[in-house]
Amino acid sequence: xxxxxxxxxxxxxxxxxxxxxxxxxxxxxxxxxxxxxxxxxxxxxxxxxxxxxxxxxxxxxxxxxxxxxxxxxxxxxxxxxxxxxxxxxxxxxxxxxxxxxxxxxxxxxxxxxxxxxxxxxxxxxxxxxxxxxxxxxxxxxxxxxxxxxxxxxxxxxxxxxxxxxxxxxxxxxxxxxxxxxxxxxxxxxxxxxxxxxxxxxxxxxxxxxxxxxxxxxxxxxxx
Amino acid sequence: xxxxxxxxxxxxxxxxxxxxxxxxxxxxxxxxxxxxxxxxxxxxxxxxxxxxxxxxxxxxxxxxxxxxxxxxxxxxxxxx
Numbered sequence: 412x413x414x415x416x417x418x419x420x421x422x423x424x425x426x427x428x429x430x431x432x433x434x435x436x437x438x439x440x441x442x443x444x445x446x447x448x449x450x451x452x453x454x455x456x457x458x459x460x461x462x463x464x465x466x467x468x469x470x471x472x473x474x475x476x477x478x479x480x481x482x483x484x485x486x487x488x489x490x491x492x493x494x495x496x497x498x499x500x501x502x503x504x505x506x507x508x509x510x511x512x513x514x515x516x517x518x519x520x521x522x523x524x525x526x527x528x529x530x531x532x533x534x535x536x537x538x539x540x541x542x543x544x545x546x547x548x549x550x551x552x553x554x555x556x557x558x559x560x561x562x563x564x565x566x567x568x569x570x571x572x573x574x575x576x577x578x579x580x581x582x583x584x585x586x587x588x589x590x591x592x593x594x595x596x597x598x599x600x601x602x603x604x605x606x607x608x609x610x611x612x613x614x615x616x617x618x619x620x621x622x623x624x625x626x627x628x629x630x631x632x633x634x
Numbered sequence: 635x636x637x638x639x640x641x642x643x644x645x646x647x648x649x650x651x652x653x654x655x656x657x658x659x660x661x662x663x664x665x666x667x668x669x670x671x672x673x674x675x676x677x678x679x680x681x682x683x684x685x686x687x688x689x690x691x692x693x694x695x696x697x698x699x700x701x702x703x704x705x706x707x708x709x710x711x712x713x714x
Binding site for chain 1: 647648649651652700701703
């Protein structure tokens, strides 16, 4: 059955249209949500897309965290609503304290854009159920502030609870601690991912279709 | 009216590649003897009326929730 998946557009979002397209390619209905919205229009899941919301002023994601729609997203996440934050969306999830840690400037001080090999380590989240644990995928990665940091205790906890969703393989493009590319919350409904699966959902565009699995949410895992 | 300054710095254990880049540029410009640079942010807030204890508490809340991210940064509030 097709689900209603909301994609939030903030001022400065870049990948909202690609994310909506990915949702549709995966067979679901994409619902455009606006940062100033006070309700989520009965969507079954929410994607926070990549980009430079509010110009990345102050810190990436710091101002978006206080956007009216985020109040609804935080409340929804607490009820079990699946939320996927990609790139800037991951930064917003960390700033909102829906996920632990933070994303800081790439260690090498350069914006990185490449097709990135990832290992999917947790295939039990709402967003990764289409994959097998241990599966390797290639999707685009493009970020300037994608270096994941957290204290040792938090990192050990993430590893211990199998909450590292994806790890960089072959190359660590931004200096992220323990090669972390994506994590989830304890419940497994909120996932943050620095690389961009929405840019790898159709043959002929991007490195392949490995990213599509993130958008093929199944009803049984939603709500 | 009072001016309140909030300084925000990355925590010591967080790598600061911007500061490192600045430190790396100094010897190239002929400046010797600076072994490390860390880069932070300074906010100047114009506050109406007196800075009471209650207002100061609010300023700490502003500094700790919006101006800094406690996961990676420390802040200091200075009332002049």
